[in-house]
Amino acid sequence: xxxxxxxxxxxxxxxxxxxxxxxxxxxxxxxxxxxxxxxxxxxxxxxxxxxxxxxxxxxxxxxxxxxxxxxxxxxxxxxxxxxxxxxxxxxxxxxxxxxxxxxxxxxxxxxx
Amino acid sequence: xxxxxxxxxxxxxxxxxxxxxxxxxxxxxxxxxxxxxxxxxxxxxxxxxxxxxxxxxxxxxxxxxxxxxxxxxxxxxxxxxxxxxxxxxxxxxxxxxxxxxxxxxxxxxxxxxx
Numbered sequence: 001x002x003x004x005x006x007x008x009x010x011x012x013x014x015x016x017x018x019x020x021x022x023x024x025x026x027x028x029x030x031x032x033x034x035x036x037x038x039x040x041x042x043x044x045x046x047x048x049x050x051x052x053x054x055x056x057x058x059x060x061x062x063x064x065x066x067x068x069x070x071x072x073x074x075x076x077x078x079x080x081x082x083x084x085x086x087x088x089x090x091x092x093x094x095x096x097x098x099x100x101x102x103x104x105x106x107x108x109x110x111x112x
Numbered sequence: 113x114x115x116x117x118x119x120x121x122x123x124x125x126x127x128x129x130x131x132x133x134x135x136x137x138x139x140x141x142x143x144x145x146x147x148x149x150x151x152x153x154x155x156x157x158x159x160x161x162x163x164x165x166x167x168x169x170x171x172x173x174x175x176x177x178x179x180x181x182x183x184x185x186x187x188x189x190x191x192x193x194x195x196x197x198x199x200x201x202x203x204x205x206x207x208x209x210x211x212x213x214x215x216x217x218x219x220x221x222x223x224x225x226x
Contacts, residue, residue, distance in 0.1 A: 031211045033214070104155065
C-alpha cells in the first residue's frame with residue numbers, strides 16, 4: 001500500500017547513543033514532516049522539508065538533525081540521546097494541503 | 113502564528129449519547145482545519161477536514177464538524193457514540209498555503225461508558 005513507512009517501530013537507546021529514524025514515502029510528496037508526541041502535549045513539529053535538499057526547523061529541533069537527499073526519504077538523526085527524547089515519533093508527508101497529510105505508524109523511542 | 117486549543121482534556125460519554133469535542137484556533141485568515149483520531153498504540157487517522165465552502169463537513173465513522181469563523185471554532189460532533197469511539201482526538205490547523213505544517217492541539221481523550 002502507498003503511504004509513509006517508518007522504521008524501526010520500537011527502539012531502546014542508552015544515554016549518549018545515536019540513531020537514525022527512517023521515513024520513506026512513495027506518493028511523490030514534496031512536503032515531509034517530523035513530529036514527536038508526548039502524553040498530554042499533542043504533537044510537536046521537530047523539522048520539516050519542502051523538497052529535496054531543503055529542510056527547516058520546527059518548534060522543538062534541539063537534539064535532532066535531518067536531511068532530505070531524495071524526495072522519498074526524510075531521516076531523523078538523534079545525536080547523544082537524552083532521556084528527554086523519550087517519545088513517540090511520527091513522520092508525515094503531503095503533496096499539497098488540499099490533499100491532506102499522511103502519517104506513518106510511528107516509532108516509539110525510549111532513552112534509558 | 114497558528115495555535116489550537118482543545119479545552120477538554122478528558123470526556124466521558126455514555127454509549128449511545130451524543131458527543132461534541134471542542135476546538136478553538138488562532139489564525140489571521142481562514143485556516144485549513146482537521147480532526148484526527150488516535151487509538152491506543154496506533155497512528156493518526158484523519159476523520160475529516162475543512163478547506164473552504166460548506167461549513168458543516170462530514171467525515172468517516174459518522175463524525176461531522178462545523179466551522180464557525182465568528183467563534184474561531186471547529187467542533188467535532190457525533191450523534192450517537194459507540195464503545196469503539198473511545199480514543200484520543202486531535203484538532204489541527206494549517207495555514208492555507210502549500211507545505212505548511214500542521215499545528216496540533218493537545219488532544220481530548222474520549223472514554224465511553226456502558
